[in-house]
Amino acid sequence: MSPGARPLRRAFFARPSTEVAPQLLNKVLVCGRRAVRIVEVEAYEGERDPASHAYRGPTARNATMFGPPARLYVYFTYGMHWCANVVCGETGEATAVLLRAGAPLRGVGAMRADRPGARRDRDLCSGPAKLCQALGIDRARDGANLLSGDRGVRLLDDGTPPPRRPGRSARVGLRVAIDRPWRWYVDGDPNVSADPRPLPTADMT
DNA sequence: ACCGGGATGTTCT
């Protein structure tokens, strides 16, 4: 990460998650002494998206999603995994971007220690729950402000632009709203989670 | 390489 890395502005996040998500590619997520470059994301569009945790309105779990933008929304799933989102839109809109994979940049030794099963470094952050485990993210960081570095978590722009033509596909692991093409990734990056699920091509011959 | 199943507990019906 270059020394000129700077925090993003609030306005960057105060838009629908489908606009923010591809722009989040190649940004840097810092957590304590560890950092990754974001290489895979998915958008979840609040109360109008059947796959979103916000679909059925506010609950205790999704409270952070309904709050102000530029916060980290962390949730627990499958009885053992944490996953992290970036809250977008204005307060009350509950639109968010799931962080699905990252390229390790800093603190790789600590990541390996927290992910003893990872054989290669490309297995450290190649999935939403792996990413959280590698960075040490759990409930304690839910709601953290990504602009101020609250609780050691921060989102930075180190000058690397998002890909001009990112990979795009349907979202992964859903049973509902599986048609929406709201997953973006850095094409060819080895840290992208394996399941590529390319969009069905329009060509039916 | 690819596929199938089990782990594990919170959240909501």
Place this chain on the structure above:
DNA sequence: GAACATCCCGGTG
């Protein structure tokens, strides 16, 4: 009681 924005391991080819 079911579903779950997942991961890992052990089978087979």
